[in-house]
Amino acid sequence: MDLLIVAKQVLTGPAGDRLEQGAVLVTDGKIAAVGSEAELSAPEGVPTVHYPDSTVLPGLVNAHVHLAFDSGADPVATLRASDDETLAAGMAERARRLLDCGVTTARDLGDRGGLALRLRDRVARGEVAGPRILTAGVPLTVPGGHCWFLGGEVDGDEQIRARVRENAAAGVDVIKVMASGGQLTPGGADMWESQFDARQLRVIVAEASKAGLPVAAHAHGTEAITAAVMAGVSTIEHCTWLGQGGSYDPRPEIAEEMAARGIAACSAMSGNWRRLREAMGAERAERLFGRLRWLDELGVPLLIGTDAGLPGSVFDDLTSSLELYEHVGFSRERIIELATTGSATALGLGDTTGRVAPGFDADLLVVDGDPTTELTALRQVRLVVAGGRQHILRDSNRTVR
Template identity: 65%
Template sequence: MVLLVVAGQVLVGPAGERIKGGAVLVDGGVIVAVGPRDVVEGLARPGVERSDHPGATVLPGLINCHVHLAFDAGPDPVGSLRAADDDALAVGMAARARELLAGGVTTARDLGDRGALAVPLRDAIAAGEVPGPRLLAATAPLTPPGGHCWFLGGEVTDAASIRDRIARNVAAGADLIKVMASGGQMTPGGAAMWESQFDAEQLRIIVAEAHDAGLRVAAHAHGTASIVAAVKAGVDSIEHCTWLTDGVPDERDDIAARIVDQGIHVCSAMSPNWRAFIDRLGPERAERSFARLRWMDDLGVRLVTGTDAGLPSSGFGDFVGALGLYEHLGFPLDRIIEMATTRAAGALGLAEETGRLAPGYAADLIVVRGDPTTDLNALRDLELVLARGLRPAGP
């Protein structure tokens, strides 16, 4: 398919880069030209299909760095998962992938499923057989026996079982390795959120094995001790990164500096329903928790966006709601968009493939009414979604 997309402005990707009265030319799922309207129109052959959007903005498709398609975002996602057989679970995962795409998310990183079911879904989407965003699949996350998300099948006990689990994930088609470096709040009987589940040496083995297989490592880490160990082990991203010690935040400037120096990305994985977090904790405690994001940003930590979609109150269709937290914290809107596109692509190892509008990049783009750099809610008002040049049903 060849398509000429014309809009009031083009946001290329990096903050501040825009083209007034711009256009994007797509051919076969790849961007072949981006620039001023008259220039790009001159490169298109006569009679090419056009998609005109006066007064609208075209920008890279959004990237959600932290989802769980195996969870249904209901009040008991773990119970629902455990009650479903693989066929029913696969159907639900495909529906949730469509929901992501309908909301403008053209790339998503699935950070833990059961039975590696995200892999055939990823492949079906890539083949154009079902609609959905480009997927990266972590398959079964590594966790100790009875540890956080043990029910996804990734329990390990020692170095040998760690190596075996990673080998099995690789054989299943994993795009990255996920490790539950700390406990979490949705696994009864497991470690508390701030308690470490692996020591530094075990994490080093995980990173070494994954990197030897050419895969990145994403570490779920709420506790300060688990963050320290993950950084020393050389993980590629830290999920949540809440710096907890016995439930109390305890940020470490020295470790944050190492996160910067090592190029580790941090995804807070905050729900679109983050305002409920304020209601639950109270404004003072919630703002203290949110302040860690400003602190890390001020130090130069590479923050990226994700929602932990699939958990209760974290659905798949409102990625923009999660971006609103950064607006609440005073982040400039163009930088928020950059975090959700260009920078997120870098965190996923896709910086040369997606996350910006440039010749040779995948035709992952959205067109929204208005200007999201002055009103973030414009990202909800979709006129067009392209994922690798394909138009899904919907906007």
């Protein structure tokens, strides 16, 4: 797809970098040129789309989703009752919903039977609409542990190594390990309890490193976070700092170690955070939410993710999750940077996506209004371009000449 996009402003990334009355030329799936409307004109035969009251920005990143889950009241029961064909169809629909809200890169952190791998490749070939997908395949867990039903139970070093090798051979982009318990698995470890110790996590990291793969560690508990950091994982998912019984137990020395090692934290908070605040109580919730500012102030890289697929965590509303960051004091420009440039960089895609710059993949979002003034503008999607493929929404206010 070749296209010239003209808009009131272009947020090129990172925070603070913008171009008034800007234009972006897309050629052969890449951003070919960025400049002012006066400077750029469409080559012969290339259409121009005008958005006079809109903003162009990099496509958004959702770094923690589960396409195999349907966001319903009991996504695990639905998954277990679905055959692969039904599950694959649902996953494709959910990928499209991500794209509809401007997400052009998504990291899927646990599915069944490699279905997300197949979907990733179908999207890349242009067979179905969806964002760029990074996938972990089947996550590692202990027997009967968190998300055991996805098929990744391992017991002992040899099984750990074998599962990592199997996932790598299948072509995953990241290895996922359930370092602590989680809320989706009744009867398993509590959220604050560890499932693997630091030595076992080092085995996982070492085996993944042989295949050139990063490791994402699901870790709610402080002890699990500590073990994962010491083992050298690439990202900590949730990073909730739960002590015994669910108390809040942050450890500055571990967070500082994360910053020193460049280990990113993904809170994986859904858009339901306001409801969670009511359920938990304001004081406890604000301590939990406040860890985002605390981590950022210590220099820990932050990833934007929503845990989409869990009950009530939908795939087509990233903005509600971003509003949590505004609630705890992040500026809107910083939030947009985290959801684009920052998350792309933390995922190892900083030279590919997350900026509106020549040579980058054409992952672009056009919204009405100015999201640096009001985040709600991100809901006013007018155009999404993912991997150079144009995804035009109904009722778009564009004009073409």
